[in-house]
Amino acid sequence: MSSPEEKxxxxxxxxxxxxxxxxxxxxxxxxxxxxxEDGCDLDAIPLLNVDSKNLAWIxxxxxxxxxxxxxxxxxxxxxxxxxxxxxxxVLGLILAAxxxxxxxxxxxxxxxxxxxxxxxxxxxxxxxxxxxxxxxEEEEKAVRAENFWxxx
Amino acid sequence: xxxxxxxxxxxxxxxxxxSEDLARCRVASKTLNSIARDIRSINLQCSYDRYTKSRxxxxxxxxxxxxxxxxxxxxxxxxxxxVSMGVEKPLRYGAYDDTEDEESDLYLSDETFxxxxxxKVCRELKSIxxxxxxxxxxxxxxxxxxxxSSHCLNLSDLDVKNAWLSVDGLNPMPNLTSxxxxxxxxxxxxxxxxNESFPSLQDLNLIGVGGLREPRIHLMHLKTCQCIVSNAPNxxxxxxxxxxxxxxxxxxxxxxxxxxxxxxxxxxxxxTAGNFKVKNLHDLRKLHLESAGLRNxxxxxPFGKTVRNLTVxxxxxxVPVGIxxxxxxxLLNVFPNVSSLTLTPGAWSEFETYPGLGGLESRHQMKELKxxxxxxxxxxxxxxxxxxxxxxENCPKLSDMALLIHRDVVSNVTNNLISRCMAHCSRIRWKWxxxxxxxxxxxxxxxx
Numbered sequence: 001m002s003s004p005e006e007k008x009x010x011x012x013x014x015x016x017x018x019x020x021x022x023x024x025x026x027x028x029x030x031x032x033x034x035x036x037e038d039g040c041d042l043d044a045i046p047l048l049n050v051d052s053k054n055l056a057w058i059x060x061x062x063x064x065x066x067x068x069x070x071x072x073x074x075x076x077x078x079x080x081x082x083x084x085x086x087x088x089x090v091l092g093l094i095l096a097a098x099x100x101x102x103x104x105x106x107x108x109x110x111x112x113x114x115x116x117x118x119x120x121x122x123x124x125x126x127x128x129x130x131x132x133x134x135x136x137e138e139e140e141k142a143v144r145a146e147n148f149w150x151x152x
Numbered sequence: 153x154x155x156x157x158x159x160x161x162x163x164x165x166x167x168x169x170x171s172e173d174l175a176r177c178r179v180a181s182k183t184l185n186s187i188a189r190d191i192r193s194i195n196l197q198c199s200y201d202r203y204t205k206s207r208x209x210x211x212x213x214x215x216x217x218x219x220x221x222x223x224x225x226x227x228x229x230x231x232x233x234x235v236s237m238g239v240e241k242p243l244r245y246g247a248y249d250d251t252e253d254e255e256s257d258l259y260l261s262d263e264t265f266x267x268x269x270x271x272k273v274c275r276e277l278k279s280i281x282x283x284x285x286x287x288x289x290x291x292x293x294x295x296x297x298x299x300x301s302s303h304c305l306n307l308s309d310l311d312v313k314n315a316w317l318s319v320d321g322l323n324p325m326p327n328l329t330s331x332x333x334x335x336x337x338x339x340x341x342x343x344x345x346x347n348e349s350f351p352s353l354q355d356l357n358l359i360g361v362g363g364l365r366e367p368r369i370h371l372m373h374l375k376t377c378q379c380i381v382s383n384a385p386n387x388x389x390x391x392x393x394x395x396x397x398x399x400x401x402x403x404x405x406x407x408x409x410x411x412x413x414x415x416x417x418x419x420x421x422x423x424t425a426g427n428f429k430v431k432n433l434h435d436l437r438k439l440h441l442e443s444a445g446l447r448n449x450x451x452x453x454p455f456g457k458t459v460r461n462l463t464v465x466x467x468x469x470x471v472p473v474g475i476x477x478x479x480x481x482x483l484l485n486v487f488p489n490v491s492s493l494t495l496t497p498g499a500w501s502e503f504e505t506y507p508g509l510g511g512l513e514s515r516h517q518m519k520e521l522k523x524x525x526x527x528x529x530x531x532x533x534x535x536x537x538x539x540x541x542x543x544x545e546n547c548p549k550l551s552d553m554a555l556l557i558h559r560d561v562v563s564n565v566t567n568n569l570i571s572r573c574m575a576h577c578s579r580i581r582w583k584w585x586x587x588x589x590x591x592x593x594x595x596x597x598x599x600x
Binding site for chain 1: 155173
């Protein structure tokens, strides 16, 4: 039950979908908090770098974390389920959390990402992060030699 | 798909638990390689795989010695703030079969080895964690604490596991705020050197520390403490004027002294208390009490009035003599203001058999109870139900009842119990779950 003073914000995703969120919940994102404190009087806060898919997830996370009745153990269980997403979506959420400056979400998603990367091969790192091998043949040989022990 | 900018890549790379994973990322691209240079921590764990390869005659020569890799990593980084080295399971505890290991390649708390890397990085080093290989470390006494204390003046966190530590030559470390010693044989039987050398400790964890005789923790700035000792210590004293949270697991010390006036969270597990002296616990809010001699313990506990959140574990069922109060009545006597009560299986069974809820006094004392959590074994469903109903009758403020039923209980009995309870009282928020020894509790969110 929200008190009559409780303000609701409208957050608009990059693909123009609108989401209603209580102000007290939304200000976990420091970007939004700053906008509100600076007296932003727009009808809807446009989040140009966050699409509706990510915004829906972010709101789900925000609401769980703003809930004072949920225990630490419950939050942990929630996190465990929340991060079970395809790796690309994990990266997408990290970017969104960074843009919105949402420390709790950043923490959970970065840990999940690092966890996912355990025991990855060099090829897997390149593939999953969509990065090119920008070493020349000689350079690659040299850097492999330097880190030879990781390939034993 | 937008690529991650370097600061985010750095954030992710610095959370990689293992320097080996990081090394492979460095080979993946130049960008990652240069970002990795800014990481200030080393985390090297010896996997079981690496260990077996180093012992097998076929692969022995192609495996780089663990210590050599570590030294190399140290030399790669400009600034090192955090070092963590250890052996992975199943190499960790004495469970490992290979007891005839005279080598020292994984003897990580070796002070000679520490002299090879500590002096290079000690200036900025804030955190050290060593999880040694018990088989090689348990029979060698190490002076590594002396080396660390003479070099690492900025160290704030120290964590050593599975080693035999001497305190000779230990210098004061006024910047150390967190110390964890786990499965350690410590040559400081009364903890005098520890108290003297680490005066600024805020967090102390002594878990399975052997070699203690009359340990006395006396630290002015200590805020949180975990002390899990065997039955060897004769006495145990904790004097910490700023301590807020304490977990104490001991067996039967002849004297137990706790002087912690600001304590608000206490977890006490004790078989029997000989002479139990507790001074001034006026701020105690949360209490977990576990004992085979619960009734005796309750008798000596004068500071229960402030406790709001109580968990009771009875490891040995005691039959009350004659007309003496039941354990539950005793509990309410000592802790009249509890609003959240958790009764583990032994405690609940005791309560079922000797509820003693008849008297007016009891009714009065249960007025603050709001939440009850209980672990049921349901040996006799009628008994369990009548106990639940009588609690409901006697606790006017009760709003939540969370009951976990043992997994071995036949499902139709479980269903019967649940439906009868929920039908009987709808004003309560019911929460049902399943429990079993050595298994994590599971909650059924929507009933059955």
